Amino acid sequence: MTVALMWEARAAEGRGEELLAWAREQGLPEQPLRRETFRAPEDRVLVITWWDAPYDAELPELPEPSGELVTRAVHRWRFGSVGVG
Template sequence: MWEARAADGRGAELHRWVHEAALPELRGAAGLLRTEVFTASGDRVLLITWWAGEPLPVPDPPGELLGRPVHRWSFTSEHVE
């Protein structure tokens, strides 16, 4: 899971960067099963990726788009219904 907060007024640019730069870099990677992009208040963008095997890191956006450093978390699926 990858989450970034945009610099003031730059949420749309950050969202566009995820679609135009981050996702294309991940597409076609071995083991990538699925991606989902979410937006939230505070000009935040969240990217969740599902992998079979070791995930590729999501690149960092240009620094001028960020209001704070990117946050990253790795999870292991334990139960699905």
């Protein structure tokens, strides 16, 4: 099964580039099938990693950035693939 982990954070005022750089620098102890980083208005950063694993597998995730870099706690979601269209 393919599992996608989504990690999304919103940077503190004026720190969007710093949050984006921080997210790109974060390594994982295991290599996902794929990793992609996105940005959006309001200095939001989204990282999606894809894994070949059961839905409930213990998988490495990006950590929380330091409190002064973000405006709130990171949002995280887990999705299981239902097919490629």
